[in-house]
Each structure stands twice: as structure tokens, then as C-alpha cells.
Amino acid sequence: MVAYKNGWKYGILIFVAIFFIVLGAVGIGVSTYFYNEEMTDEVQGRFGIVFDAGGSGTRMYIYSFDNNNQYVQTLQEDCEGDGLSKYGGRTSDLKPLLNKCLEDASTNIPKEVSTSNVPLYLKATAGMRKLREQNMTTYNNVWSAVRAILNNGSFPVKMAETMLGIKEAQYSWTTVNHLLKSTDDTSGLLEMGSTSLQVAFEPHSSNSIPSNYSEEVSLNGKSYKIYAHSYMCLGRDEFGRRYYAKLAADKFNNSATIMNPCGFQGYNVSKTYTDLFEVPCVKGDFAQELFGQSINPDLSSMNATDSFTFVGTGDFDACKQQVESMFKKNCTHSSCGTLDAYQPDLYGHFTGIGGGVYFAAEFLQLPDDFTENDFENKTKELCTTPLNEVKNRTGFGKYSYDYCLSNTYTNFVLQNLLKINKTEKGVINFARKINDQKISWTMGSIIEDTPDMSPSVMEVTRDLESTNYYVVIAISAVLLVLGLFLFSYLCFCSNNKNGSVSNRTV
DSSP states (O other): HHHHHSSHHHHHHHHHHHHHHHHHHHHHHHHHHHHHHHHEEEEEEEEEEEEETTTTTTEEEEEEOOOOOEEEEEEEEEEESSSSSTTTTTTHHHHHHHHHHHHHHHSSSOOTOOOGSOOOEEEHHHHHHHHHHHHHHHHHHHHHHHHHHHSSSSOOOOEEEEEHHHHHHHHHHHHHHTTTTTTSSSSSOOOOOOOOOEEEESSSOOOOGGGGGGEEETHHHEEEEEEEEEEEEEHHHHHHHHHHHHHHHHHOSHHHHHHETOOTTTOOOEEEEESSTTTTTTTSSHHHHHHHHHOOOOOOOTTTTTTTEEOOOOHHHHHHHHHHSSSSSOOOSSSSTTOOOOOOOSSSSSEEETTHHHHHHHOOOTTTTHHHHHHHHHHHHTSSOOOOHTTSSSSOOOGGGHHHHHHHHHHIIIIIISSOOOTEEEEEEOEEEEEEEEEEHHHHHHHHTTSSSSSOOEEEEEOHHHHHHHHHHHHHHHHHHHHHHHHHHHHHHHHHHHHHHHHHOO
């Protein structure tokens, strides 16, 4: 054994023993450290469902929200194409239509996400606000049917009711500025739907805005106090109804044939007495209060089912004058938009959205950074073009027959409601999408309701997988035991040898 102590072999074995001990201890320590280091990954983001119950139809949107603060529209689906207000006498027809959307929603929610945690909002806009003015009993019956259908589904219903017009304006403003990633400079909003028109913008000073014209918005890490207002009855369809009704009342002279300055030459259209003279936007107390005039002429020679025939004359100047005659001019505030609604001075750039304004404006083929003068001149050019030539334009469709009226009305809104500088370029642009995402107030709604969205589905992972950890621990333990055994053995042998030498010396 003297060779082990004094020779090179003994030194090598000592080194090997210590190396095994250190390697085993380090292996156990390092692997345990990495095994205990947990990483949490988001498997699925948060989800929410918003139904847009508009005046011309109900659409369903599913949104997700992830840890990167990204809102993504994962599904858009049309549920019905008339508007809830049209189902007053046939609420049973709603069940299969809404159930189809609910079933598709369940299919499109990832399987890792429990539908019982995904909130559902059905928010109705001006179509149902209009029905509430027309017939409260029918209004309540429609909502009873809708809520029964939704409550029978698999999603918790957070809201199923008619929302305020000012909230619609706020949500649309939020959507536009979220998609634009606005921070310091925000975009104002002009939105025209089928029944109402919304205006919202961040004024130069928000201190003096009356509370019923303002909303607080948190967006992109900042807080805003915006001006917001919704004009009932100023949407495309309801404005058109009132236009034709007033034209008939103004021009009727014991003849059902009416000259229509806002119609293309060669375009004749018939509309019944009942369809035109309707509560609340044309006649009744609501119309009287809003417009200062209830249009309810005594046309004793006509029956309710009789029709007026409107003959297009393509006279822009007369069309513009007829449109302007529909609005009262009084203002009881420090400043107004139109119809005696408070509105602070216009500030910033505007984005025009909504089917009531976008497609008709696109048909004008406006130049980039157009001025309001450009808009009016292009509208005048369109209105004075005969129908047979208009039909040859790119984009002509079934709604294009009223594009002279639609754009003349938009021109009035730009000049008299927003009061846009006629010669300034790029004050407003019309958009349907921003950064390839369709613009809808529903995104602004889900941004506000983010705290109620379903919780994220998280997955816990480790830097070192369990199987690999146990293998490393086993190998390290074997090395540690071998090292300790070898070291102990060498020490034992060394001590015994030293004892034998001492005895012989004595």
C-alpha cells in the first residue's frame, strides 16, 4: 500500500474521487436549481363576445386579448339581416338565427377555454332606440325573446339591452384610435349608420364640456375626456325616409308624382304613404322636438297603401337646398353642431366610418387629401350625371341609386355639423378598415369590458423536464457515492498502512 501513498497511482485515485464528488454535487445542485425554475406561458388569451344589434341587422364578433395587449377579432358573423326592431310580430323567428350564432361561437372558442367564463354582450343601437319611441310593448317583447334565447346558451350574459347613443359614439372613437395606435394626436370620429349619426373627438379643452356630452376613455395607457354625441334619426335610412316624406309634403299638389332633385335623371322610385310618414323620425312628438317639425300632412286624397312616385331631376343646387331645409337653425348653447346639440369647436383630423357614409363617398373617386370643396364639387358632378352614365361607374350597386342624396347629405354634415374648413386638405378621410382590421364599435366596447373577459389559459413549464431531471440526479448521485466511497477507501487504506509502520518502528 506504500505505492498508493507515495506513487502516482495514489494521487490519480485521490483526484478521481474528488472529481466524482464535486461533479456529483454540482450535478445535483445545478439540475435541482433549473428544475425548480418554473416558466409560465400563455396558451390561450382572454375571450369575449359582442353582438352588434344594429338597425339593419345583428352581427356577432369574438375578440381575444393576449399578454402582448393585442385585441384580435377572431370571428365575425351575420346573425340576421333585418334588425331586431323588425321582429316585433315574429319574435319566434329569432331563435334559430341567434342559436346558430351561439353554436358557431362555441365552436370557435378554443377547447382550452371554458365557455362558462366567456362573457357575452348584446348591445342594441339606434334601431331599437327607435322602436322604443314607436311602441314600448313591442320593444319589451323583442327584448324578452332575445334574453330568453341568450340565457339558454352556454355563455354568461353580461348585458343584453339597448345602449345609449353616446356610448356608441365613445366605442367607435375608441376603436378608431386603438387601431391607429393614437397617443398624442387622436382622430375625431364621424360615423353614419342606418338610423343614427355619431360624432366624437378630443376637444382642444375639455373643461367646459357638459357631462351629457362627454365620456372618459382609457386607451393605450392614457386617459382622455372626449366630446361624444349621437344624433337619432340622422342615419342614412332614417334621413332618407324623412327627406322623401318632406319632399312629398312640400311638393304634393293633388298628384302622387313628385320631382326629386336628389335623384339622378332617369331614376324614378316609388314609396308608400305608410313607409314614409312613420313615427318617430318623420312625425310625432319625437320628430317635433328633434327637428322642430312633425311631417304629417293631411293628404286626404291618398290611402295609406298608395304610393308616391319620385322622378329624378339631378339638380344639385335644389337638392342641397332641400336637405338644408330639413334642419332647424337655433342654438341655445355656446356652440352647436346641428339640431341644437352642444358641440365644442372642431379640433384635429377626422375619420369617417359606417356604411351610411363610406361607400357613397368612395363612389365619388375623391383625390388624396381632398378638401371639403373637392367633396362638394365631386358630389355636384355626380348628381348632374344621368343614371345611364352613373351605372357605368366602377362600384355601382343596388345602393348607388341614392348616392346623390347620400353625398349631398354628407356634404351638409361636413359643412354645417362638423363645420370643416372648405379649403383645408386632409381634414377627414373615409375608411372601412384600419391596418387591415374592420372598424366596428364592438372593439371599443370589448376594450372597456376587458376586466370581464375570460381568464388566460396558462401552462407551467420548467427549464429542465422531469424525466431529464431524474436521469441527471441518478447519474450525479452515483458519481457522488462512488467518489465518497473511493475517497473513504483510500483514506482507510492510508491510515491502516501508517499504523503498521508505527508498530514496527516501536
